[in-house]
Amino acid sequence: MADPASLNTLAALDPVHERTGSVGDMTGPRGRRPRRAFSRANIFLYGTLILVSVYYLLPLWVMVMTSLKGMPEIRMGNIFAPPMEVTFQPWVKAWAEACTGLNCEGLSRGFWNSVRILVPSVIVSIAVASVSGYALARWRFKGSETFFAILLIGAFIPYQVMLYPIVILLRELGLYGSLWGLVLVHTIFGMPINVLLFRNYFAAMPEELFKAARVDGAGFWRIFLQIMLPMSLPIFVVSMIIQVTGIWNDFLFGVVYTRPENYPMTVQLNNIVNSVQGVKEYNVNMAATLLTGLVPLIVYFASGKLFVRGIAAGAVKG
Amino acid sequence: MLVPNHSVRIRDLTLTYGAITVLRDLNLDIHDGEFLVLLGSSGCGKSTLLNCIAGLLEPTDGQIFIKGRNVTWLEPSERGIGMVFQSYALYPQMTVRGNLSFGLKNARMAQAEIEARVAKAARILQIEPLLDRKPAALSGGQRQRVAIGRALVRDVDVFLFDEPLSNLDAKLRADLRVEIKRLHQDLDNTMIYVTHDQVEAMTLADRIAIMRSGKVMQLGTPDEIYNRPQSKYVADFIGSPSMNFLDGHYERGTFRAEGFQIDMAGYQLGAPQVADRPAILGIRPEHVATGALVNAAPIKGEVTVDLVEPMGADTLVWAQVAGKPFRIRMDGQARVVRGDRLTIGIDPSKASMFDAKTEERL
Ligand SMILES: Nc1ncnc2c1ncn2[C@@H]1O[C@H](COP(=O)(O)OP(=O)(O)OP(=O)(O)O)[C@@H](O)[C@H]1O
Ligand SMILES: [Mg+2]
Numbered sequence: 205m206a207d208p209a210s211l212n213t214l215a216a217l218d219p220v221h222e223r224t225g226s227v228g229d230m231t232g233p234r235g236r237r238p239r240r241a242f243s244r245a246n247i248f249l250y251g252t253l254i255l256v257s258v259y260y261l262l263p264l265w266v267m268v269m270t271s272l273k274g275m276p277e278i279r280m281g282n283i284f285a286p287p288m289e290v291t292f293q294p295w296v297k298a299w300a301e302a303c304t305g306l307n308c309e310g311l312s313r314g315f316w317n318s319v320r321i322l323v324p325s326v327i328v329s330i331a332v333a334s335v336s337g338y339a340l341a342r343w344r345f346k347g348s349e350t351f352f353a354i355l356l357i358g359a360f361i362p363y364q365v366m367l368y369p370i371v372i373l374l375r376e377l378g379l380y381g382s383l384w385g386l387v388l389v390h391t392i393f394g395m396p397i398n399v400l401l402f403r404n405y406f407a408a409m410p411e412e413l414f415k416a417a418r419v420d421g422a423g424f425w426r427i428f429l430q431i432m433l434p435m436s437l438p439i440f441v442v443s444m445i446i447q448v449t450g451i452w453n454d455f456l457f458g459v460v461y462t463r464p465e466n467y468p469m470t471v472q473l474n475n476i477v478n479s480v481q482g483v484k485e486y487n488v489n490m491a492a493t494l495l496t497g498l499v500p501l502i503v504y505f506a507s508g509k510l511f512v513r514g515i516a517a518g519a520v521k522g
Numbered sequence: 523m524l525v526p527n528h529s530v531r532i533r534d535l536t537l538t539y540g541a542i543t544v545l546r547d548l549n550l551d552i553h554d555g556e557f558l559v560l561l562g563s564s565g566c567g568k569s570t571l572l573n574c575i576a577g578l579l580e581p582t583d584g585q586i587f588i589k590g591r592n593v594t595w596l597e598p599s600e601r602g603i604g605m606v607f608q609s610y611a612l613y614p615q616m617t618v619r620g621n622l623s624f625g626l627k628n629a630r631m632a633q634a635e636i637e638a639r640v641a642k643a644a645r646i647l648q649i650e651p652l653l654d655r656k657p658a659a660l661s662g663g664q665r666q667r668v669a670i671g672r673a674l675v676r677d678v679d680v681f682l683f684d685e686p687l688s689n690l691d692a693k694l695r696a697d698l699r700v701e702i703k704r705l706h707q708d709l710d711n712t713m714i715y716v717t718h719d720q721v722e723a724m725t726l727a728d729r730i731a732i733m734r735s736g737k738v739m740q741l742g743t744p745d746e747i748y749n750r751p752q753s754k755y756v757a758d759f760i761g762s763p764s765m766n767f768l769d770g771h772y773e774r775g776t777f778r779a780e781g782f783q784i785d786m787a788g789y790q791l792g793a794p795q796v797a798d799r800p801a802i803l804g805i806r807p808e809h810v811a812t813g814a815l816v817n818a819a820p821i822k823g824e825v826t827v828d829l830v831e832p833m834g835a836d837t838l839v840w841a842q843v844a845g846k847p848f849r850i851r852m853d854g855q856a857r858v859v860r861g862d863r864l865t866i867g868i869d870p871s872k873a874s875m876f877d878a879k880t881e882e883r884l
Pocket of ligand 1: 563567
């Protein structure tokens with residue numbers, strides 16, 4: 205205890221000394237205030253975080269482990285145990301051979317259908333939403349507020365209510381059952397949230413920038429393309445994440461508005477998992493589910509980085 | 523309606539937002555090559571007026587002429603105006619060169635001509651070394667120079683400035699103020715300049731328009747505005763520290779107030795005959811004579827010093843006259859302390875008198 209360093213630390217922790225620290229006394233608090241690693245707040249914080257992580261990660265663990273086991277091993281019952289013998293056969297089967305009631309092509313067909321639905325849907329919906337948001341934020345036209353209000357109300361109407369009217373709409377347009385019909389549906393249903401996002405983002409941009417561009421003779425499109433767009437990477441990434449995950453995970457519209465040959469991956473997955481022929485192949489089902497979830501996961505990981513970079517770039521005020 | 527020596531004419535301009543009237547029946551004639559400053563308290567409609575002139579806001583009623591041309595329905599880019607904003611509003615993802623040439627490219631100007639104009643503007647504003655930088659890599663003063671350059675390259679008739687210097691620190695503001703004044707002398711363009719800052723207004727303006735809730739209260743040279751304010755509002759608004767006001771009565775050439783009276787001989791009345799009435803006498807703190815100068819002043823009196831505020835070049839002394847605080851501006855070298863008796867002199871010819879009810883100059 206005679207160690208002078210520890211005496212200093214004690215003095216630093218003494219609140220009375222801290223307040224009165226007399227002139228010329230060089231032993232008082234100095235520099236960064238020491239923080240204890242195992243304070244009650246920290247234990248509580250990290251404890252909660254670990255608990256929540258386990259809660260979410262455990263099912264994932266079970267899925268991954270099960271998908272790597274053979275059926276005999278699964279029947280032994282230890283669902284938490286890692287595989288004694290790792291096999292990728294279930295993954296191969298889920299991708300290429302698993303049977304639905306209709307075909308035995310595995311998920312691959314659904315995957316490519318989903319891609320063919322996803323790419324145009326994301327592009328079209330983001331293009332339409334960004335231009336609409338820009339127009340609503342910056343070019344107030346007669347009735348623009350009303351239009352925006354109606355759009356927002358649209359976000360609160362349950363999808364089920366609109367299912368049948370849209371079937372009729374698509375039939376009248378001659379798009380029912382086709383991929384483009386589904387693209388149209390995804391674009392429409394993505395509008396409220398994405399237009400809101402874009403409108404708010406553009407409205408928060410300095411108005412004087414927009415005015416300066418108008419004085420410089422730029423019109424609607426030039427301001428959008430040359431001034432606004434280069435400044436809005438972050439919001440495009442956000443919108444893209446919302447749309448990609450939303451459209452990829454969609455099941456309802458996929459099953460209602462397309463024919464079996466165009467079924468997206470989620471529908472295909474459902475048909476594989478729920479097919480009643482033969483034994484339940486848990487490992488194949490787990491692998492198929494993981495495969496289906498992979499795309500949104502990759503989007504999150506890939507764009508997360510871009511997202512942060514985008515925000516950082518926008519933060520430098522110009 | 524072609525009036526060659528009027529650069530900008532504003533006729534009966536009204537702008538309303540629903541029930542709120544921001545500008546009402548505003549008329550303003552701005553001469554060719556004139557530097558007009560719009561001065562007024564916050565929210566009085568200065569920016570709104572400027573935006574109307576620029577074509578960025580649609581007036582509810584009225585007309586705007588620029589160089590004799592009715593531009594009321596024209597797009598901002600077709601009006602022959604350039605605008606400089608308070609926040610600079612530079613395009614962040616373009617270089618300085620890109621910022622300067624954006625408007626010219628939109629006008630489909632030939633590349634060689636664009637380059638020549640950018641080079642010329644950069645030379646005038648001394649931003650040549652910065653041409654390939656992005657705005658984020660510029661200081662506030664440099665950004666504002668680029669913003670001015672953006673108006674300069676377009677070779678416009680009228681420059682509009684909306685508080686261009688208010689985001690800068692005091693020293694830079696003073697420097698750029700001089701530069702803007704020099705620019706105006708060199709270019710001879712018409713400039714309309716919005717500011718909160720009296721010093722900017724007084725130093726830059728050929729004429730100042732004092733605005734209040736959407737109306738022009740007085741339009742005149744800085745000298746007229748300062749020395750012959752037409753209303754109590756203008757008198758109070760201009761000058762720092764602000765004018766002293768004494769309540770009293772005007773009776774046959776004499777101003778009477780509680781405890782004293784001032785013979786107004788020497789005061790130039792606005793009308794040959796002014797009837798007796800309640801009046802307000804306004805005296806600027808710097809027009810109160812002290813020390814040796816008292817002897818030259820027609821009216822003399824004595825006050826007790828309440829408070830002393832030394833400001834370096836001069837000293838502001840607070841006293842009481844007729845029961846109200848009275849400010850006196852003294853030389854910075856004067857040594858006064860609280861409680862001193864001070865002899866002061868007043869010259870009615872430098873004072874301003876207002877009707878107590880209408881607050882208009884008598
Ligand atoms: N979109 C709007 N809707 C309703 N009122 C508005 C709107 N824009 C401005 N106003 C009102 O118009 C008045 C004038 O605004 P303006 O921006 O012209 O003031 P200003 O004189 O430039 O003030 P400052 O010196 O603070 O810049 C303000 O009272 C403001 O509240
Ligand atoms: Mg303003």
